[in-house]
Amino acid sequence: xxxxxxxxxxxxxxxxxxxxxxxxxxxxxxxxxxxxxxxxxxxxxxxxxxxxxxxxxxxxxxxxxxxxxxxxxxxxxxxxxxxxxxxxxxxxxxxxxxxxxxxxxxxxxxxxxxxxxxxxxxxxxxxxxxxxxxxxxxxxxxxxxxxxxxxxxxxxxxxxxxxxxxxxxxxxxxxxxxxxxxxxxxxxxxxxxxxxxxxxxxxxxxxxxxxxxxxxxxxxxxxxxxxxxxxxxxxxxxxxxxxxxxxxxxxxxxxxxxxxxxxxxxxxxxxxxxxxxxxxxxxxxxxxxxxxxxxxxxxxxxxxxxxxxxxxxxxxxxxxxxxxxxxxxxxxxxxxxxxxxxxxxxxxxxxxxxxxxxxxxxxxxxxxxxxxxxxxxxxxxxxxxxxxxxxxx
Amino acid sequence: xxxxxxxxxxxxxxxxxxxxxxxxxxxxxxxxxxxxxxxxxxxxxxxxxxxxxxxxxxxxxxxxxxxxxxxxxxxxxxxxxxxxxxxxxxxxxxxxxxxxxxxxxxxxxxxxxxxxxxxxxxxxxxxxxxxxxxxxxxxxxxxxxxxxxxxxxxxxxxxxxxxxxxxxxxxxxxxxxxxxxxxxxxxxxxxxxxxxxxxxxxxxxxxxxxxxxxxxxxxxxxxxxxxxxxxxxxxxxxxxxxxxxxxxxxxxxxxxxxxxxxxxxxxxxxxx
Numbered sequence: 001x002x003x004x005x006x007x008x009x010x011x012x013x014x015x016x017x018x019x020x021x022x023x024x025x026x027x028x029x030x031x032x033x034x035x036x037x038x039x040x041x042x043x044x045x046x047x048x049x050x051x052x053x054x055x056x057x058x059x060x061x062x063x064x065x066x067x068x069x070x071x072x073x074x075x076x077x078x079x080x081x082x083x084x085x086x087x088x089x090x091x092x093x094x095x096x097x098x099x100x101x102x103x104x105x106x107x108x109x110x111x112x113x114x115x116x117x118x119x120x121x122x123x124x125x126x127x128x129x130x131x132x133x134x135x136x137x138x139x140x141x142x143x144x145x146x147x148x149x150x151x152x153x154x155x156x157x158x159x160x161x162x163x164x165x166x167x168x169x170x171x172x173x174x175x176x177x178x179x180x181x182x183x184x185x186x187x188x189x190x191x192x193x194x195x196x197x198x199x200x201x202x203x204x205x206x207x208x209x210x211x212x213x214x215x216x217x218x219x220x221x222x223x224x225x226x227x228x229x230x231x232x233x234x235x236x237x238x239x240x241x242x243x244x245x246x247x248x249x250x251x252x253x254x255x256x257x258x259x260x261x262x263x264x265x266x267x268x269x270x271x272x273x274x275x276x277x278x279x280x281x282x283x284x285x286x287x288x289x290x291x292x293x294x295x296x297x298x299x300x301x302x303x304x305x306x307x308x309x310x311x312x313x314x315x316x317x318x319x320x321x322x323x324x325x326x327x328x329x330x331x332x333x334x335x336x337x338x339x340x341x342x343x344x345x346x347x348x349x350x351x352x353x354x355x356x357x358x359x360x361x362x363x364x365x366x367x368x369x370x371x372x373x374x375x376x377x378x379x380x381x382x383x384x385x386x387x388x389x390x391x392x393x
Numbered sequence: 394x395x396x397x398x399x400x401x402x403x404x405x406x407x408x409x410x411x412x413x414x415x416x417x418x419x420x421x422x423x424x425x426x427x428x429x430x431x432x433x434x435x436x437x438x439x440x441x442x443x444x445x446x447x448x449x450x451x452x453x454x455x456x457x458x459x460x461x462x463x464x465x466x467x468x469x470x471x472x473x474x475x476x477x478x479x480x481x482x483x484x485x486x487x488x489x490x491x492x493x494x495x496x497x498x499x500x501x502x503x504x505x506x507x508x509x510x511x512x513x514x515x516x517x518x519x520x521x522x523x524x525x526x527x528x529x530x531x532x533x534x535x536x537x538x539x540x541x542x543x544x545x546x547x548x549x550x551x552x553x554x555x556x557x558x559x560x561x562x563x564x565x566x567x568x569x570x571x572x573x574x575x576x577x578x579x580x581x582x583x584x585x586x587x588x589x590x591x592x593x594x595x596x597x598x599x600x601x602x603x604x605x606x607x608x609x610x611x612x613x614x615x616x617x618x619x620x621x622x623x624x625x626x627x628x629x630x631x632x633x634x635x636x637x638x639x640x641x642x643x644x645x646x647x648x649x650x651x652x653x654x655x656x657x658x659x660x661x662x663x664x665x
Contacts, residue, residue: 199472273509277571280467281522281578282499291525296512389512390560 050368053361057132064160064355066127070114073107121158131162132355138165153326153337155346155356162359164366166326170244170336174319177248177332178255178312183305185252186259190301193260194267195275195289206264213257221321224250229322236333244336247322251312259308266300267293299385306378310371316340339363418443418582418612419464424478426459426468433459435636436478441629446604446613448627448644450620452659455633457616461584464614465501466494482582499526502580506587508567510559510574515542515551518559518570522578537577544610545573546603565596572603576611583607585615589622601626620660624648632656 019026056062071079071087079087085095088106098106121127124144129136140149143161154161189209193202229246238245270293278288294301319338324345326337343360350357417440426434434456441447449457462468463480466487480487487497499522510518519538520528528534538555542548547569551562559570568588575583585604589597604613604626617623623630624644631641632651640647640656651657658664 271509273505273507274511276467276470276505277509277511277574278521279470280465280498280503280505281525281574282495283521283525284495287525291521292511388558390558 047368050361050364053358054365057355057358057362058365060133062132062355062358063130064132064162065130066159067114067117067122070111071107072111073104076104076107124159126159129159131160132359137162137359139163140165151328153342155350155359160356162355164339164359164363166328167337167339167342167363169328169330170326171313171338171340173244173330173332173336174247174251174338175309175312177245178251178315179305179309181249182252182255182259182308182312186256186304186308187263187301189256190260190263190267190304191289191294194264195293196285209260210257212253213261215253217254217315217317218321220250220253221318224253224318225321238333240333240335242323242335243333244323245332247319247336248332250318250322251315254315254318255308255312258311259304262304262307263297263301266297266304269300270296296389299382299389302385303378303382306374309374313338313370313374314340314367316344320344339367417441418483419614420479420481421460421463422479422481424460424463424476424480426456426463426477427475428471429473433636434463437638439631439638439641441612441614443612444608444610445628446608446615446626447629447631448623449614449616449631449633450618450623450659451633451639452664453618456636457631457633458586460633461586461614461616464582464584465498465503467498467503469494499578500580501582501584502575502578503584504568504571504575504586504588506590508564508571508591510562510567510570512558512560514556515559515562515570516555519573519577522574526578541573541577542570544576544607545569546599546606547573563596565592565599568592568596568600569603572600572607576607580611582612582614585613587616587618590618597622620648620662632659634659 014021076084081095084103085092088095088103088110090098117127126144129141131137140151140163142149143152143159151163151165152161153163153166189205193206193209197205224246225242228250229241232246232249233241236245274292274296275288278292279285283291316338319336320341323335324337324341325335326342327335329336343363346356347360350360419439419441421437421439421441424434424437425432437460449461451457459468463476464482464487468474468476476488482501485492511521513521516538519541520534523534523537528537539548539552542551547566550566551570554561559567562570568591572583572588588604589600592600601622604615607613608628615627627644629642630644630647632639632647632653632655634655640651640653647656648660651660
């Protein structure tokens, strides 16, 4: 037998061993597969959970009106079980476990609660409005005591005002300011570090920028709240000290390292042969970077921007610390309350299962959808750009 | 950098043509190159004649590509490279402190081993060198692109798809496109670093034909591993070994009657 065949099975029998031939590798493969599967499953479960909690709002099944029609306890027997369950707002399990007497007690409590509502509210049309309807959440309304229709987010008080327009405007405002500051800086820095900087400079600048991503956002928020807000106000001289502009710039501190890191990778992975060809034709380093490397790396740079957008719109703590008044104003020098800060600030005091709680989950679902759609659009654009570069239109 | 800092070399070209004797265009004198501590080129002196094809041959790692890259200062891009000695092109020391490397590279073009068209259209690839020199006129660009592609024997194959991506071309076509791109800026000298090593025999033959065509207008320096190729296309040959220039002279002589034993061993295939 030749010496190098020591480990081989004699004859052809070995080929029938299947996965038993390399059991450890087989186990490792399965293990990794399970890990991947559980990750996907977890994300899916989060999705299902958020969706389930938001469902009653999305389909208009929730009623947040202060004054609701009352069914007197004496008429209990006329109701079908399903109707009674819906009227008392009970879950299937709770409803099945309850005695008839308990249900009757609940009906009495409900009736008494409605009777306790003061007379002046009884005549207020706002008290009869279901504020969780889509029209109430999206359209302006002239509430009692107001001179004109307005958008208001005011989830506490006897009448819950759930207009989400201020929050959407707030999120867009802060995110756009953050991206407008972060993207040019991050991409510029990435071009500099990957193409123009000498290696020694690169070795310092790159880790320093990437280290920014290690700063907890609460620290950035604190810094913005105490230092940046004052400095920016003295420079720009606007009225409101804490506003969307300060929040956006603070946000860019969190977005820059992310966009920088991915864009820098994309720019560095452009084949050196392109750079060499351009330089050999007499292009300057700047021309090479701008006209050859950047267009080639555009799909990667664009992906960085899309991820930066996701980070910016999802960032909570920085914005929460800097500003959180829900005003409807497109001016970046006014305050803003974003969707994420609303969820963070209000979830703790919302009654589980109540309409406020469900609305907050619906806001979460909106965030989910927005990031999902932006990633989808990003993917399509990146795909197109790649195809164009590779000449497969 | 003003235009007159590295005066046009045409005058010299004209003089050389008048004398009927191709005078040396490139003079390399006592050139040594170090990568950090390692010495890659050892005290090389070599003259390269104008409008002939000069081949650099030698085993891998002998420094022939490094020397080629000294001629348009592409080695500047590598960190820790140190150069001693001088390289003169048409009497100008290209390592003088006042030399604008970008101007130099416009006059000394280069074609690389692996074809490297930009991920742009065929037209934009050829026009790129002219555009960075500030040529904007569409008809000038059109004319230059056509002339360069014809010069690179590629025009008939691509004239109907000038605006499609260059990456859709075959390997041989891509390499000829790179040659077209290099000659579009009308350099004096074209450096070629094993331009056919990644091509099949048919594409190689076309590139070789092209080189023979180009030598009427350009001075060509080519690095090659292929002995047959060197004999087919070059007029002069320089043989390198371990960073040293062993022997240089007319190709005919190097391959049939070399002075050095090592040259003979290499060209006859006894080592390398």
